[in-house]
Amino acid sequence: MTHELHQYGGEAHTGRPARAVWPAMLKGMKCRCPKCGEGKLFKSYAKSVDSCAVCGEEIHHHRADDLPAYLVIFIVGHIVVGAFMGVERLYPMSNWAHLSIWVPITIIMSFALLPSAKGAVIGLQWALYMHGFGGDDEEIDTHPEQDHHS
Template structure:
């Protein structure tokens, strides 16, 4: 918190996104962003930022799929070239790993998208920085 009682805003877009990736409020970095797995809080418990304007739609899922695919591709190629695995063995390794990665990346991706929306004043969020 700053001396006037207002929360200390992040120094850059990337700091705000990092707060979102950590599932924290993009404005103050203190309050939780989600009260359930993908359900955002109505407002930050620390700085009272109204989080209801967020509209992430399917973008976090696209981001999670993109990252998972790019991390899984080298593994799949390595398994196919270096090990004599049957299709079933490949499926038993790749499918659970891909599901875990997708589920693990979905909430941080949604937090990053909410942070990007807040930083840019999109979808009802008020742009709070001046001089930019």
């Protein structure tokens, strides 16, 4: 049984030029094309465009999936819990008062950060030639044990 080793970002062995990761992620965080930084990355709230209207780079390959939401939960959770604990220490309030403050703040922050987090993940995938951004169609992975039973 042999397994292929996939190394994302190991462009020295492919002959493809290395792409700068942080600039691509920053462009994505600004909801702009990770390649040119000019075209819009989203056609609606968090629905990505199929390709950049400015440079033509195909964006539909991305597989951002759940990672942006996990990142937003991590960031917002740390901010809100820290702020809640600080406010509770300085100004003791009822549970209802806390709920009326922190639930809306959590929801607003989450919705505000989600497109930027998704853009950063798309930028990361573009910079590392992941999920079709390298010009290669991806093969569907199968379980190694199922390959031998066919």
